[in-house]
Amino acid sequence: MQTEVTSPRRATPHICLVTDFAVVLDGRVLNQAYTLSRAGYRVSVVDQSLPQTPEPLATLYGRLPTWLTRSCRFIRIATGDEGFPIRLFSALQKPARPLARYLVSRCLLRLHADVYQARSLETLRTLLPAVRWTRAKLLYDVRDFDTPFMLPAQLPGSHRRALEAEPRAMPYVSALTTVNASLAEAIARHYHVATPDVIFNCKLVGVKLPPQVADLRTELSLPPATPLLVFTGTTSAGRSLPVILAAIGRVPGVHLAFVGLADRSGELARLAEDAGARGRVSFHPPVSAYEVPAYIRSADADIACIEPVNPNHASALPNKVFEAVAAHLPLIASDLPEMRRVVETYQLGAVFNPSDVDDLVRAIGAVLSQRDLFRRHAVTACSELSWESQEPKLLAVYRRLVGAP
Secondary structure (H helix, E strand, O other): OOOOOOOOOOOOOEEEEEEOOOOOOOHHHHHHHHHHHHOOOEEEEEEOOOOOOOOOOHHHHOOOOHHHHOOEEEEEHHHOHHHOOHHHHHHHHOOOHHHHHHHHHHHHHOOOOOEEEEOOHHHHHHHHHHHHHHOOEEEEEEOOOOHHHOOHHHOOHHHHHHHHHHHHHHHHOOEEEEOOHHHHHHHHHHHOOOOOEEOOOOEOOOOOOOOOOOOHHHHHOOOOOOOEEEEEOOOOOOOOHHHHHHHHHOOOOOEEEEEOOOOOHHHHHHHHHHOOOOOOEEEEOOOOHHHHHHHHOOOOEEEEOOOOOOHHHHOOOOHHHHHHHHOOOOEEEEOOHHHHHHHHHHOOEEEEOOOOHHHHHHHHHHHHHOHHHHHHHHHHHOOOOEHHHHHHHHHHHHHHHHOOO
16 A cells, blocks of 8 residues: 655745834835735734834824734834833934844844845845845835935934945845836846836725724814815925925915824924915824825825935835825826826826926816816726735735745
8 A cells, every 4th residue: 555645735935024114104014914914925014113202103003904913913123022122122223223233133033934025224234134044035125215326424324334234235135126117227227136026005995994084174174165185194304395385375265284294293384374374284193004095085185295306206106196096086296207107197187396386386276176087087097006906016026936825
């Protein structure tokens, strides 16, 4: 009697996604975790971001959808997950930084992942020891590509050291992905590698949201007839905020709502008052990445503005564009190549010169006068510009790295 020989069952590939941005706001990582876990991979998400004091995002961490938290393992190092010394972690910006980074790397090493994914220079630097020690695969998902334009002498020490670590890390990178075609071409030229796979930073549109998602217009108690514009994301420099506020002052009756981490709200409120928009500009705390489209859907248009202050900004295709599409909102976008291509291809609204107040006033008027038409176009575009349309590309990359689960 012959004994049947069976091959040992291969373990399910384990993928570790690492972010140095608050994971509740990092919609791309959350989408990737959703797709990979649903495809059958074992997924861990490590959030190594430093908490703010006071913590404005604490409640949002409890609002991650259960269908995601049940299928993925989430580790937020700042809360003491994995027994990490919180005080040392908080010292990442202090002289203890090398030791703290070593401990983060040890935490990542203990996960025994088959693939580690980095989202930035800092996470690439943190992941390198784990990849070298375990010979795991490393995927570098390049969101921003500043490295060719950074001048080390002008950078803070931590950023300079992260930049200097990049050449040591690149030989260990097994695959590169990025967010648009312009960045893909720049990355290929800079590193002398094959053009990275382009995976747009779209939003999930076919998933169940947590109950009781708020509504922006309701929160503002604005009547339906009042035009409402929304600006999502951070209020950091390079987003033409003085230009936007000056334009709002010249468009009577329009209300502008900032939704996100508004660390410059006092300064911006003063600019709004000087521009004659007092009482027509409001600031709202961030909502989780999954909830943004539903939260802003009652607006009339989305302002997606970024200034070409460097080549990376000039080729940007930011989250704001895809948040607007998922919310079925018309777009008022910076006249930059990648943003213009999306707006014009799908007829989603109007573009404007991000340094010209007159041009923005024109664009606001043009979009509001045809908002219903542009909204219909956004609904149509949503089928092509959704995260669901990007999933096959992400899965193809991971299947090349570790095979199907």
